[in-house]
Amino acid sequence: MMADYAALVQPDRVHSAVFTSEDIYKDELEKIFYRYWVYVAHESEIPRPGDYCTKWIGEKQLIVSRAADGSIGIFFNRCRHRGAAVCMDEYGNANFFRCPYHGWTYNSAGDLVGVPYPSRYGEGFDKSTLGLARVPRVDTSAGFIFASMAPDGPPLAEHLGKAAGFLADFVKASPLGTVSLSAGTSKSAFWGNWKFVGMDGYHTNFTHKTVLDLRQRKAGASYNRGAGNSDKSANESWDLGNGHCRLDLTGRDKVAIGAASNTSIAAGIPDNADGHEYMRLMSEAYGDGAHEVIRRSRDVHIHVWPNLQLIGSQVRVIRPLAAGHTEVMSYPAMLDGVPDSINTERIRSFEWFSGVASFGTPDDTEVFERNQIGLRADYIPWLVLARGLTVAPQEDGSTVGNVTDEVPQRAQMKAWLRSMTSPEVS
Template sequence: MPSHLNLEELVQDSRVHRRIYLEQEIFDLEMEHIFEANWVFVGHESEVAAAGDYKTVPIGTQPAIMTRDENGDIHLLMNRCMHRGSTICQEHRGNASTFRCWYHGWTYSNKGDLIGVPYADGYGASFDRRRFSLIKAARVEKYRGLVFASLNPEVAPLTDYLANARHYIDLFMELSPDGEVEARAGVHKYGYDGNWKFQMENGVDGYHPNFVHQAFFEAQGKGFGRKVMQLFTGNSEFESKDLGNGHSILDMAPRHRSAKGPVSNLLRGATSQASSDAYSSSMIRRYGEARTEEIFAASNVNLAIFPNLLIIGVQLRMTIPVSAKRTDVHLLPTTLKGVPDEINVARLRAHESFYGSAGGGAPDDVEMFNRCSDGLRVKGAEWLELSRGIERERTGGDGVVVGHITDETPQRAFYRRWKSLMCNVVAESQQPKTLRIARTI
């Protein structure tokens, strides 16, 4: 590590230095010590539901392919021909049992095995195809349908990594009476000229909605719009939480709530009474009244899974770092298994109205990211302040740190994890580097 790059000084308890958003050198270290060494969200299993299904997805900045083979197993194959380096899959998603490199025709199975080499006699009798299988992610694990991959074979088990966040993932999945969601309704995509950390910070920022999204809320009328704005005021009863391992949440579950109200609030009157009643009844049959109340009450959350997943509204949002000053974002709206179609249609329409690329909310946030990127070029104002609520945080018995919903508790959680991973650079830079990926042999 270059001596001028003191990461420990750039991230402090209540503020971060502007350099962490601007410098490509820091971004490159993030890719190595965060995205290539830890669990990274790569998709939902329903995106590759059938044998042969695949989708392309990056791990950090490295291109990869998530596949499902004929045995039903999911693989993360690095999208790089082992001959001369070309990517072997260009489509975002599809179904194929093989991938053929169009440069020289080398062909691979959807498990990553090299199964075809044109004019193979030119390589001689000693040529061993097993040596040229595609590189694979060292670890692939699922939790409630969410697929995570890691290039580090020594990464901790996924359930340990998710830790306290599992409770909220469970609640999100159990909005379905079958306990499962699907992410096959399509993808919203947008990008912005700014650092990836802006998106992860913003997804669990309860301080900004009443200002950035004021016009949208006011357009919803005095009833719903003002009700939403009350979630994010200084008098709100709701909380932000540091869940550990860099994960955090804006928890908008009321402390006291009747079991009869949540369905109508969740769907905002967009469905018929018959569909709402059928949905509610199926939930109670599956989970019982108490658990159903808990699930519905906690349905309105913004959950951040470090480093690149946000669960907001009905969506799984993947943050994709491109460079220090460029980020892509993919939004996967989910539907619920086992509910009337009208319920899922209402979920998708509500998602589109605010979170879609042309919705009332997403363009607001992107504009703020662009403005922050412009503003950070100013020299002399070196620090970004993240101290809001630091003196009123409290720690629960489970180790969860709790703040007010408008406090910067989630941002501090993110940077504690960021710092713990990135500051290992100091020690590791003096050691020989090892390849953190597995090969199929």
């Protein structure tokens, strides 16, 4: 039975079932993940012709492949004969994918190019109609590859809207304007709902007590603990439209050689030969605006609805596995065209806050799992999302609240409700 979604998502509250119901999870796959634009991979994961990687949208495995002509195709990982997955490697380079079952062979553009013992098929057997099924719409923004399983609908640029500018900002910490997800993947899963992985400026001073303790120990008595994450802070929470949302923590960040990033989830610029060389390269690329370009890049803190987050140097990808089970793939984004040690620092900052064994993410995960436990105790089933509810949208449609407001949570629930109730992709 179809749930009454409008009754479950109200302006100031959301019903627990949105996070705990397996029926709703299955409907989310159909209505959101198998229709709307979803982040799939990054161009740097398949730089050369023949490169491929396997990824997932929901429960459907995909092959993201760079064809001989350089174009990107995304195929369902399913042999057109009797359905076996044709590729099991996470990454590779190949001219052909050969199915292990009966040897049907596809090229990197997905065409069926070989069928063993073809004489036993009749006249009407047409290989050209039996290529790997293609995800109908594929597009990129700043090197991020998105796919939509709906043949028609708004283009990616329209879906991203104001979020696109932040994707562009993120990659500009490189003087070449490109990043590579080449430093490995931090893989994890937790027993909680995928929608908990959001943008939340209210939890920092509580969930991340360990991080604050460590920062305080390092900075000493002068440290203004938690100042950036209170109702008095100048930091902001943003609804960018279409479910995209962000935190603006830039009030505290100043870019200078030798100074740590105040947001502490991005690397600073070291006061050494590599740090000075990096600034020289950035000034060459961006002129007088180089400091501002770096600040904007490392302060990107955005959720691109439904499944991509860019935070500091981190690219985080969220995949629902069940109502109460979520996979998170997290990548430190390496800057192209910079001295190695600059990227090493980015990996260190990633390890410090974002990796599975960091000081930050494990505390988030602990809370997400407690959330799932709590939401099942649903005698009173409502979650309250009323912080900053009175903030009015600006002229350009963005809503901007205090950093602790639940502007991002409401933005996502609004997009969720629209997707779940709309007969068309809109």
